[in-house]
Amino acid sequence: MSLFTNISKLSTTIGAEINDFDLKNVSKDDVQEFRAILSEHKVIFFPDQELTIEEHVAFGELFGELEGHPHINNPNVKHPKIFELAASTGGIADEWHTDLTFQKRPALMSILKMTAAPDVGGDTMWTDLVAAFKAMSKPMQDLCSSITALHDASPHMHPEKMMIHPVVRKHPDTGEAVLYVNEHFTRRIVELSHEESEQLLSFLTKWVQKPDFSVRYKWSKNTIAIWDNRSTQHLVVNNFEGERIIQRVTVTGDIVEPFGELNHDAWGNNNKFSAKSRNDLQLIGYLDSQKENH
Numbered sequence: 221m222s223l224f225t226n227i228s229k230l231s232t233t234i235g236a237e238i239n240d241f242d243l244k245n246v247s248k249d250d251v252q253e254f255r256a257i258l259s260e261h262k263v264i265f266f267p268d269q270e271l272t273i274e275e276h277v278a279f280g281e282l283f284g285e286l287e288g289h290p291h292i293n294n295p296n297v298k299h300p301k302i303f304e305l306a307a308s309t310g311g312i313a314d315e316w317h318t319d320l321t322f323q324k325r326p327a328l329m330s331i332l333k334m335t336a337a338p339d340v341g342g343d344t345m346w347t348d349l350v351a352a353f354k355a356m357s358k359p360m361q362d363l364c365s366s367i368t369a370l371h372d373a374s375p376h377m378h379p380e381k382m383m384i385h386p387v388v389r390k391h392p393d394t395g396e397a398v399l400y401v402n403e404h405f406t407r408r409i410v411e412l413s414h415e416e417s418e419q420l421l422s423f424l425t426k427w428v429q430k431p432d433f434s435v436r437y438k439w440s441k442n443t444i445a446i447w448d449n450r451s452t453q454h455l456v457v458n459n460f461e462g463e464r465i466i467q468r469v470t471v472t473g474d475i476v477e478p479f480g481e482l483n484h485d486a487w488g489n490n491n492k493f494s495a496k497s498r499n500d501l502q503l504i505g506y507l508d509s510q511k512e513n514h
Contacts, residue, residue: 224257314458
């Protein structure tokens with residue numbers, strides 16, 4: 221018998237709300253069913269959950285090792301595995317992003333509790349990166365599956381934290397292709413010139429934001445959302461007044477594997493330097509540092 225008997229889909233591709241279910245009753249034996257429903261809907265919502273901070277952490281640990289945020293300090297809660305954002309201290313993530321893609325192992329999944337919700341506005345949107353890839357033409361799919369992108373933590377004031385990931389990753393649970401670039405952390409297509417990269421990244425980051433692939437959720441206090449960071453992006457719709465506080469635990473991720481064959485060299489500029497070469501300095505510096513480390 222299924223754990224979930226009251227599931228309401230929120231769109232044809234992404235999002236489901238599950239009512240009449242108490243997350244306090246979940247055990248390790250239920251994890252596989254949770255993973256299956258998450259793979260299907262990518263983000264799931266559980267209203268009216270009265271989890272304490274310790275219960276929130278314990279629930280997250282059922283799915284793997286938890287990590288705190290590498291750069292942002294909590295304004296109120298001091299628990300090392302809870303990440304808190306309060307609107308009153310600037311905690312409004314209003315750019316499309318997948319969490320922590322500047323890391324070698326970006327976040328696997330996030331479990332967020334809305335502890336203070338504004339009366340009007342403050343919704344969050346998610347977009348389905350599997351559907352975004354499927355909707356592209358075959359030539360564009362082939363190109364994107366053969367290249368990589370540089371991500372950094374400059375939005376967190378740490379531009380030195382960088383990582384290269386495939387533009388299209390293979391989802392480790394489903395085997396599906398996932399379009400894996402975002403406007404917040406992705407800086408550059410590694411194999412293309414700066415001009416080419418600017419054009420392609422601009423297209424891709426706008427493409428994933430299409431309403432066709434997305435869902436928008438209106439919060440109420442004590443709703444918990446769980447989403448798969450390997451196949452989604454999200455953003456806060458910054459159109460509210462008053463306090464908005466979220467508390468989140470993050471499950472440590474896995475190595476990002478490419479969906480296709482990566483068969484192109486990094487852009488090298490052929491050692492022909494000019495004024496425009498400043499646009500390549502970040503990429504060249506990162507690639508040089510990786511050579512030194514090896």
